[in-house]
Amino acid sequence: MKIKLVITDIDGVWTDGGMYYDLNGNELKKFNTSDSAGIIFLKLLEIPIAIMTGENIPIVSNRAKKLQIKHIFLGVKDKLKIASDFCEELGISLDEVAFIGDDINDIKLLQAVGYSACPENAPDYVKKYAQRTIPVKGGKGAFRAFVEKLLKENQLFDKALELYLNQ
Template identity: 60%
Template sequence: MLPKLVITDIDGVWTDGGMYYTADGDVMKRFSVKDGWGVIFLRELGIPVAIMTGENTQIVQKRADKLKIKYCYLGVKDKVAQARELCRELDISLDEVAFIGDDLNDLPLLRLVGYSASPANTPGYVKREVKYVTAAHGGYGAFREFVEKLLEDNGVLEDTVSKFL
């Protein structure tokens, strides 16, 4: 069954987890444009995407805005509580949610959702807790691969992709 909501962490999933600093002390993040297609595919199917990240940086908000992601939560300390609140708002259960995360702060939510995943370069103790581990590393298309796996498992990947050819 397709999820009714897809939640994603950012650092270590959409980025390589690195923090890049300019000489002036500004922080930069590197995103893969491949992951944007995952959002587009989900939007085509009417499945909302929510970003939940512990970081509180406008870089992530700017990426969310560019991709027209309505639900973007920055500085999240308790992802389970935030996910439950969003599920109440959308009138769905955590069983109807897919989540991709990569580290300790993601584990509680990874354990509760209907479908969980992590990137290839995630620590082993996280990988052991999820249903799917991407071949891609975080920052190199892991989110898109996760979305494509969801769509493939539900028999809608080819039809969805063909709409953009």
């Protein structure tokens, strides 16, 4: 299977799904830095990455900017519609997309793509719609584990690692 795009949810995948607030009421999120290795591998293989989340907060944009992720969709209500439109823009099909999500608003997209997964701590009723469950909890490196599994299953992991080591 040729994956031409990786789409990721944020809350519950890159984060533990918790909401933290500072004394001024600003929302904070804790990201696991190991997930950035997944981004590095995908970029080395020239596989585009898109963030798609129901949240519309600056911290997600800030994280994406730091990791140089160009495609960011915030405040998304219908992930399948946005993903379909984006795939049409790129000239690819949903069968060529890998997606990781963890909650009820991810189910339709989990069902529609060619490669789908949930983190270990996703609800069981969501897991049943994903093709795979990643044995790592959201916020604990689930995105990196997802990317590594995707690349290994498609015989691309060794190539990505070699590209990284030869930079």
